[in-house]
Amino acid sequence: METREVEYAIIGVGTAGLGAFSRIRKQTDSLLLIQHGPYGTTCARVGCMPSKMLIAASDLAHAIEGGSFFGIDGNYQVNGKRLFERIQKDRAEKFVGGVLRYVDTIDNKFKVEGQARFLDSHTLDVDGRLRVKAEKIILACGSSPYVAPVFEPLLQDLDTSDTIFELDDLPRSMAVVGLGVIALEIGQAFHRLGVQTTLYGHTGRIGAFTHPDMQKDVMQTMQQELDIIPRGEFTRAVKVKDGFELTYLTTDGKEIIRSYERVLIASGRRSNLRTMDLEKSGLILDDRGLPQYDPLTMQCGNSHVFISGDATEDLPLWHEAYIEGRIAADSAVAFPAHKEGKRTPGIGIYFTDPQMACVGSVYSALDPEQIVMGQARMDSGPRHKIYNDLKGMMQVYVDKNSGILLGAEVFGRGAEHMAHTLVLAIEHGLTVGEILQMPVYHPTLEEVMKGALTMALFRLRKS
Amino acid sequence: METREVEYAIIGVGTAGLGAFSRIRKQTDSLLLIQHGPYGTTCARVGCMPSKMLIAASDLAHAIEGGSFFGIDGNYQVNGKRLFERIQKDRAEKFVGGVLRYVDTIDNKFKVEGQARFLDSHTLDVDGRLRVKAEKIILACGSSPYVAPVFEPLLQDLDTSDTIFELDDLPRSMAVVGLGVIALEIGQAFHRLGVQTTLYGHTGRIGAFTHPDMQKDVMQTMQQELDIIPRGEFTRAVKVKDGFELTYLTTDGKEIIRSYERVLIASGRRSNLRTMDLEKSGLILDDRGLPQYDPLTMQCGNSHVFISGDATEDLPLWHEAYIEGRIAADSAVAFPAHKEGKRTPGIGIYFTDPQMACVGSVYSALDPEQIVMGQARMDSGPRHKIYNDLKGMMQVYVDKNSGILLGAEVFGRGAEHMAHTLVLAIEHGLTVGEILQMPVYHPTLEEVMKGALTMALFRLRKS
Missing domain, CATH: 3.50.50.60 (FAD/NAD(P)-binding domain)
Incomplete structure (x- = not known):
């Protein structure tokens, strides 16, 4: 059986793995990407992109249903064949295509295909036909749907x-x-x-x-x-x-x-690490059977193994996978020295209607005694009234002592946009008073956010 | 002829005038609101609100036209009667109604109706039937369409x-x-x-x-x-x-x-001050025939007269009128002491399609030698591709020495939302590097903003 000895083995060629590859490749030629299953990121193949194309269609159908309120008497037929043709075509050309073209630019000597499994802490078996000995290993093998x-x-x-x-x-x-x-x-x-x-x-x-x-x-x-x-x-x-x-x-x-x-x-989704014979890796595993790791270094314990992206089963989000791949790579390069990366406040968005967005710390992660909460319903928003889209509400969570915004849960039209303004504020540790110094244009969806923040400020002053 | 002597006369009962009234009323009983023409703010009566209801309808019609791309084969009839009924009904009930109900809560002794004109610096004539002598005057009489x-x-x-x-x-x-x-x-x-x-x-x-x-x-x-x-x-x-x-x-x-x-x-619109015989006011007038004023106090020269809202002919925006009414009131109360209010960075939005938004300093207000510019086209945005809405571009302007974001011009889908995130950054003097520490969710319209900021950061590092 062939054996290859490399400095770095990267398991998985998705968003996290490619991010790690691009960083490590600058340091060394001695690395190997091991890919199991189709190339292309989860996001582009089966995640964010096709689902958002589907939603663009269903949102339009829904808007037509509500049109007579505005004086637009519409009707429509759903052409399911064209809908899926568009999703599959744009996915291939605009989204997955870009990933595949990038993967193609990577010299074949750096790539191998097959299912990797641990034989020991430094050795991986690939489909029983290749053995890889690696000084450092980056696990970026993503996740798959859980089936009961x-x-x-x-x-x-x-x-x-x-x-x-x-x-x-x-x-x-x-x-x-x-x-x-x-x-x-x-x-x-x-x-x-x-x-x-x-x-x-x-x-x-x-x-x-x-x-x-x-x-x-x-x-x-x-x-x-x-x-x-x-x-x-x-x-x-x-x-x-x-x-x-x-x-x-x-x-x-x-x-x-x-x-x-x-x-x-x-x-839900489960980490593909579960198929890698982790018990032979020597890594310390948690209750779920997954490696314990430090989110600031993505290092598994004190080992030479680093983890990133959906494989952690923690934050299955494209932008987190992107960041984690880079942090894991930088930590691996620095290893055995300790190098921490910079994490950002959380932001998670559901593209439902109404949209759902969580920013920074969610409520359950906070001590209710230490916060004040501001709340507003979307039906208080002038722009929401204009759209006749009154569903939903939002909450902001503020540190009682400092007045600093800690997090928010936003349910309603425009949640994805308010989430970005709020996450900038959280990233920079702004207080509600400081955030409220920004002008809010009228009439915009953001006026509801201003309402929730204003309530929090009012409660802060009373507390 | 009746003469009334008051400490404060406020000319105009719109967004600015009502804002000023609410502040001054807390200080004194000796004030008078003078209103010419229909009550209700420009915004609610003939501005922001009805136009946005009109646009909600036309946006839907336009979306249906583009539906077959997504597999939604729709058609529609515009019911113009229902469209205008909705605009007029919601305007009355939801928008103007709130203003009128607030005006109704103001005791009649504080209100008089008619066209005010200066007789001298402290004296106003109202329709030739009332004379008002005021220690301090707040001009908040709004604007009207200019007709060539x-x-x-x-x-x-x-x-x-x-x-x-x-x-x-x-x-x-x-x-x-x-x-x-x-x-x-x-x-x-x-x-x-x-x-x-x-x-x-x-x-x-x-x-x-x-x-x-x-x-x-x-x-x-x-x-x-x-x-x-x-x-x-x-x-x-x-x-x-x-x-x-x-x-x-x-x-x-x-x-x-x-x-x-x-x-x-x-x-364009012209200040209603032009009908007030300003030449008798003793105020120093500019080339346009309008009073010179300090935007931080809204004081006209060193006088006892303060100006706010659309009457300035400078920033015909609801949120500026709201702020200016309060600044003018606070300055008037402090007068003859000097009290400066806090202005916010500019934000202006056109609700066209594509939308247009100007934030902070526009390009023409900056010294091209002192800035670097980052630019991105909307067709680079994954979400814009999903919506098949590729029109437009954006620019961000960054101080070459400090890296601080100074302003932006944004043309495209989502401009109104990016404008709010950018204006928060400008309000707090953040550098592009600091702004780019925020996570940007994928796929969102905000990714184009990230692209423009990233280009600016790259150019900063090269410069």
């Missing part, structure tokens, strides 16, 4: 985000398993495009927010539009003519048996 | 922003006189709603931007959609059957004679 045991026998026939964008037309009906970001984005989009859709939760939690009032508002708002069954579990899934028959037992004991043409499994 | 002499004889029949939202249906055709914010917003909206529309410029300038490349990009982009004649002047305007016949002489000598059902005059 009840669905495993049908895995070849069910959909995940890996397959749903490969359709050539919309189905008549679809069950969505999950109430997280992928479930809500795709489930709502399919519903708006005329697919009879049911979303099935598990614990009753929905979406991203951690404050109970935000959770409640999201559930109520989404249930007004969508068929959502929040609590329970699937007990049976079988193939039937034209689709699948699912049996779901609600927490209060009701059995629901329904058939759907398609079933989308969107109940 | 050629149109004056037809004034009763032509439209301005004061009358255009009173229509009960869309006209077949409309000439728009002007290429500024009102002309572009309303002209583009009417065009998109099926009105045969021509926009006539004067000097060739269009929109808000001051950098020549931005001017050029706006003109090219808007001309691709709209019938725009940029340079020349009207020489004749007469009533004909079913409308008006206009004669326009282009700068290169071509005479254009066309008829339109309606004509919208949108060639």
